[in-house]
Amino acid sequence: MAGPWYWKKALLWYALAAFVIAFDLLTKAWALASFQYAQPVEVTPFFDWLLLYNYGAAFSFLSEEGGWQRWFFSAIAVSVSCMLVVWLARIRPEQRWEPLALALILGGALGNLYDRLTLGYVVDFISLHYQQHRWPSFNIADSAICAGAIMLLIDLWRSKDSEVNE
DSSP states (O other): OOSOOOHHHHHHHHHHHHHHHHHHHHHHHHHHHHOOTTOOEEEETTEEEEEEEESSSGGGTTTTSOSHHHHHHHHHHHHHHHHHHHHHHHSOTTOOHHHHHHHHHHHHHHHHHHHHHHHSSEEEEEEEEETTEEOOOBOHHHHHHHHHHHHHHHHHHHHHHHHHHO
16 A cells, blocks of 8 residues: 555545535425425525426436436546545645545535435536526535535646746
């Protein structure tokens, strides 16, 4: 086995991922119990609760296919999650930003995976809009994945900057 493994420190990040999963599943259960399908509930002029089922990936990509996408996206989520579990265990204990980003992505991926495997679709319920223009509905897991991905991009940008300045 090459390189150090920091399983003990990784437990903190796994716990954060578990929190994201739990929060995501609780909010999805609340949305399912509280809202009628495809009936927006206005919260502000630009924000609604809007319960929708996403059979595809981000932005309903491939949602109109015949059902194979459920297993395809599930396999991707399992593969990426396994990679993230190992990646988190190999990050030096003094690092904070990168493992935080990875834990958010891991929790989001597993939250949506749970929906895909148990329901056959992902529950979305957050809707942002301006006049007639709607952003695709999303959920807490999607938000965690996006936040983690943005953090990784910022980390990459910061790393490139520090290499140039050295």
